[in-house]
Amino acid sequence: MFDESLSGELVAVIADSYREESKLVGRRLAAVAELLGRRTWEAESEDPDCGYMIVTGLQRTSAEVAAAMNLPPGAASTLVANADALDSRFPKVMAVLCAGDTDWRTVQIILKRTELVSDLSVLAALDSRLSSGVARWQSWSRKRVNNTVDAAVRALDPDAIRERENAEDQRHFDVIPVGNGTAKVDGVLDAESAVIVDEKIAALAKGVCPQDPRTLDQRRADAVAAMAQGLTLACRCPACSSAGTPAPTVDEGRGVRTVINVIADQSTVLGIGNTPGYLAGFGVIDAEVVRRMVERATVRVLTVPVVTAEEMRRYQPTAAVERFVRMRDLTCRFPGCDRPAERCDLDHTIPFNHVDPSKGGFTTPNNLKCLCRHHHRLKTFDNGWHDVQLPDGTIVWTSPTGRMYCTAPGGIELFPRMGPPACVEPKARRRNLSRERSKRIARTRERNRTLRPINTARRRLDAARKHEIENRKDRNRRRRTALLMLEHRRKPSPYLRWINEPDQPETLPPDWQPPPEPHEPPF
Template identity: 90%
Template structure:
C-alpha cells in the first residue's frame, strides 16, 4: 500500500489517521450518550422513580452497546458511563475531541481525575479551562497531563483530589494478582492451586452472618489469615461479637470441601493424546496438567443427559442437566459477556410455565442456557430483548432495535459435548445506582478532606528531614576541610563557629521532628 510513499508521507498518514480516530471516538460517544438518554426516558415512562428500577436505562444501554461492539459487561458499562460523563459534564471537551484536536487517552485522564467533582459551577469552570488548553497537550506525557488536571481541580475544589489512604483501608486478596494501595498480597499460582485457594477463601468469607459490617473484599482479606491459622473466619457483627460462642477449631475449618470441574478429551486422560483440557472458571490448560489432576480426581463421562417427563416439568434441573449445560456453555451466553458459567444462572429460553408445566418451557438442555445475573435480569424484566435457542445450543438474540446476534456454546469449540449452573429465578432487586454513587463520592471527598492536612504535614516533615541530613553532611564536610588544613587546631574565625563542634550524626531517629515554624506576622513590617 505504501511502497512508493516517502517516510514523511508515512508519518503524515499516521498523524491524519490518529486525528480521524479521535473524531470517530467522539462520534461514537455522542451516539452512546444519545442512546442512553432515550433508554433513560423509556425507563422513566415505565416508572417515575426509575432510580430503583430492576433494569435501569444505564443497564439497557450497556447491554445494547456490549452486543453491538462485542464487549464484556464491565467494559460496556464503563464506556456508557464515560459517554454520559463527557456529554453532561464536559461538553466543550467533547467538542474538542470530536474535532480531532485531542485524543481519547487525554480525555479519559480528564474524566478520571475529575470524577469526584460534583458542583455544577466548578464543572463548568473546569470544562472551559480544560477545553481551552487540551489541544496543546498533544506532546505531553501522561504524568504531565495528570498534574495539569489535578492543579485545575485543586484550585477550584480541593476535596475532589484523591488523598493517599492507609493500607488497612484497602484490604483485599485476589487469586489473580493485582496491585492497589501501599500494601498488597501478590502471588502467582498454578491453575489448580489458584482455584482451590479461591474456593476456600470464598467459603470462609461467606461463612459469616449477613450482618457482618465488612465488605466482601475485606472478609476475603481476613480469610487469608484464618486459612493460614486453620480456623474459621470470626464474624464481627455486634450480635456475634457479644455472644459467648466457642472459638472455631481446626477441624471446622478443614471441613470446607473444594470441588473443581475439569473437562478433557478421553484420549488426553488416558495419555494417548495431547488435546488441551478446560478448567472450569479458569480456562484452557495443558494436557500434562490434566493428567496430573486426574490422579486424584473422580472421573465422569460427560454426555447429553436423558431427562424423564416428570423431571422436565420441574423448574429446578437435575444435577446431571445442570452439569451438562455448564460444561456446554462455559460462559454467559449473552453477546460479549465472558463471565464463567459457574457464576451464572440457568435460564429457560422458553419461560417455564409455573401454572401448568406440561404446556411448555421444559427443563431440558435444549431449553436451558447460562446467563449471568445481570443479563438474566435484563432478559426477564426488559421486554426489548428476545432470544431463540437452536437444537445445537446456539442462541439467536434480537435487540430492542431489531439487530440480531448469535452466540455459540463455548464447549462445542473445544470438545464434542459440554455443560451447566443452578437455575435460580432472578429476584427483583431495586437499587438506586445514582444515589449509591453519590454517597460513595461524598465519603471519598470527606476522606480526602481529612487526609489532606495529615498528608501535608507528613510531606513537610519528610522534606525537613532531608534538609536536616543535607545540612549535617555539609557541616561535616566543612569540618573535614578544617581538619585537612589545620589538623586539630580550632578555627578562630568569627564566622561558622559550629565548625569547631564535634561531628554530627548523618542519620536521624524515627521520631525526629523539625522545629516549629515561626508564626506568620499579621502585617508586613515594610
C-alpha cells in the same frame, strides 16, 4: 449528524462502520506487506547476504510506515511485523479480515497465540481451520478466542506449548511490605493451585452472615490469613459480635472443600490420545496436565442426561442436567461475556410457567443456558432483548434495535463429540445512581468533617513534640559547652548554677502533652 435518526439506525451505523474499519485494516496490512516485500527485494538486490545490513528491508518499511501514520518506531515495527506474519503465515485469515467478516482484535490474538508454530504444514492447517471458523467468532470474548486458538495449536503442534511451560517454571509467591501496616501479595501459580486457592478464599469470604460490614474484597483479604492458619473467617457484624460469636475454630485437617471441573476427551484420560482438556474457570490445558489431575479425581462420563416428565416440570434442574449445561456452555452465553459457567445462573430460554408447569418452559438441557447474574437480569427485566435456543445449543439473540447475534456453546466448539449457584430467579434491582452518588458524597464530607479536627490536633501535637525535643537537645549542648569552658578556666561561677543540673532526656514519653498556652500575657 444523527439528530433525526432512530436508535436502530444508529446501531446499524456503528456495526457497518466497524465492519468497514475491519476492511480498511485488512487493506492497510496488505499494503504494508506488499511494501515490505518490495523494500526487502531492493535490499537483497544491493547485497545478497543482507542479514547484516545496517538498514534492512524491515527497517526501511517501518520508517515509511511511521512517517505515513505518525507512529513511534516501536509501534511501526510491530505493525510491519504483524502485516508480514499475517500475509506469509495466514493468507486465508487475512482474506477474511479484508472481507470484513472478522476484526483486527481477533486476528491479533491468532498471531500472538501462534507465534511459536514454525512448521509450514502446520501453519497451512491452522490457516484453513481458523479461517473457516473465525467468521463465527463475532460475539466471542477475548478469553474464548484464546481458548479456541490454543486448542487448535496444541492439537496440531504440541511443541508450541513452550510458552506455557516456561511461564509455569516462573511460578513464585512474594509478600512485599508497602507501609501503613499493609503488605502486597504477588505471585504466579500453576493453574490447578490457583483455582484451589481462589475457591477456598471465596468459600471463606462467603461464610459470614450478610450483615458483615466488610466489602467482598476486604473479606477475601481477611480470608487469606484465616486460610493460612486453618481457621474459619469470623463475622464482624454487630449482631454476631454482641451475641458472643465464638472465636474462629481450626478446621481439623479437612479445610474448605473445593471442587474443580475438568473436561477432557476419553482418549486423553486413558492415555491413548493428546487432545487438550479444559479447566473450568481457567481455560485450555494440555493432555499431560489432564492426566496428572485424573490421578486424584473422580471421573464421570459426560453425556446428555435423560430427564423424566416429572423432572422437566420442576424449576430446579437435576444435578446431572446442571452439570451437563455448565460443561456444555463453559461461559456466560451473552455475546462477548466470558464469566465462567460455574459462577452463572441457569436460565430458562422459554420462561418457566410457575402457575402451570405443564404448559411449557421445561427444565431440560435444550431449554437451559448459562447467564451471569448481570445478563440474567438484563434478559429478564429488559423487554428489548430476546433469545432463541436452537437444538445444537446455539443461542440467537435479538437486540432492542432488531440486530441479531449468535453464540455457540464453548464446550461443543472445543469438544465436537459433546452434543455458582443453581438455577435461581433473579430479583429486580432498582438503583438511583444520582441518589447513590449524593449519599456517597455526603458520607465523604461527613468523614472529612470528623477527621479534620483530629488531624489538626495531631499535627499540632507532633509539632510541639518536635519543638520540645529540639529545645532539650539545644539546652544539653549548651550545658556541656559551658562545663567544658569552666573546666578550662577552673573558676566556678555563682551565676551558672543551671549547668550543674542533669541533662534532660532527648526522647519524650508517648503520653507527653505540651503545657497549656497562657490566655493572658504574664506582665
